[in-house]
Amino acid sequence: MSEQTVLEVKNLAKLYGEFQLGPVSMMLEEGYVYVIMGRNGSGKTTLFRMLNAIVQPERGMLEWFPAAAAPVTEAPSGQNSRPAAPENRTPASAEVETLREKRRRIAYMPDELDIPDLGWSLRDWRDAVFPFFPAWDDACYRRLVGRYGLDDRKAMRKSSKGTKKLAAFIIALSQSPRVLVLDEPSAGLDPFSWKMMLEDLSAFMSAGDKTILMATHIIEEIRRLGDYLLFLENGKVHGPFEKDALSESWRTLWVSELPASAEALPGAAAVEKGTPHRLVTRSPGATREALEKLGIAVTDERPLEWDELFWHVVRNKGKDM
Structure with missing residues (x-):
């Protein structure tokens, strides 16, 4: 199995009033499922939002795919490839483009549905998102919509919490990411949909070159999916610990x-x-x-x-x- 580093974090910190998240330092390797656990309010969502550049840290460093060059990507089916970069591109603009390319390899599924307007349908959401992801897999999108029995023309505001979760999950997987960042992905799901989600996450990892970082309180998800565990307590991250070795040591x-x-x-x-x-x-x-x-x-x-x-x-x- 590859040991390529997919995420490196050093001394990352964020201050909210009297609560400080961090400093957090950790390194995640390709091909594993990392489960982060912590009590409500321990900072899991804030950490995930920093990892996805939604919240800016006060200090510290994080880098996705630190040793990787920008990936070669393909345009969505039926569209022309993007034009070549101008020869006079400045180093700064090249660096920004490399960062964008790296982030296109990461799909983030937040705990709460994050779309501009709940009047949107799942199809509206898909239409807004897919142009930004050259590796978008529309066949995957259609398959998952059918598999979970969703009406992708129905407004999100008319949907249950579980249906909104499934919609976010479908959007994330259809991006064909290298890394999935999942914040309580199965909260609100019925048992049947929950079982299918676990199957789909296992299938995602089967290629051997994917990585998942997820927060969950559900023991069975940790038992069935997790390879490494991280514990977030009072703003500090402990781990990762290899799951089976940890079980044997206690x-x-x-x-x-x-x-x-x-x-x-x-x-x-x-x-x-x-x-x-x-x-x-x-x-x-x-x-x-x-x-x-x-x-x-x-x-x-x-x-x-x-x-x-x-x-x-x-x-x-x-x-x-």
Whole structure:
């Protein structure tokens, strides 16, 4: 699998009143699904809007495809290719054009529908958007409209939240992007549409050269799609953590007795008294070894459920992780 960097962020920061997002530093590689998690108000939407040049940061740097040249693109079917750039183009204008070309490879699906007029239909939206994306795939657009059973001539203001989400999803996928940035993409969907969206996201990633950065609270989406996890808490990003490795490093141990200072055991993150007693550890080997030295046997061991794992990682961020 390619290890091309698709996004590099260094010390990105944005201040809103007393709340500061950042400084955020992270690097995303091609071919993976990155899931960012955080409580409401933690700054996920602000971060996504900065990544898509909708909100400007106070400081810091971000660059999409930092080692990539501007891509070769094709005009939509039935149109002529764009004219060649003038030979006397200045370096500044060439740099701006390169940035535009890079951003045409990124599709952003916001949490809230973002079109100029809810009186528009999905087809109106499509007509306004596609000229700006030379790789626009109208066959994909038509297929998805049919697959989700949408009437693309119906005004958006007459549509449900779920239908508006699907419309935004269709517009994003039809751009034939290299990167999908999705902010709570399935919020408001019925179970059937949700399942189809997961199928379409899996199909998008199947080529091996695509990348997804998504925010979600839905555990099953993380379980089925995620490769790496990032945690946003109090304006700070922690990670990315490789999902399966993170799952293996956090375990639940059951013991028949507890030492007097169980909370001080190496790796111990939580202790629950019961029959048997339950220990949550972020360092299973160290915790087992300490228990063995105390003559305490571990009677059972299992991975944490995903929702509990995420809670403990955020709660214990920075502690031997």
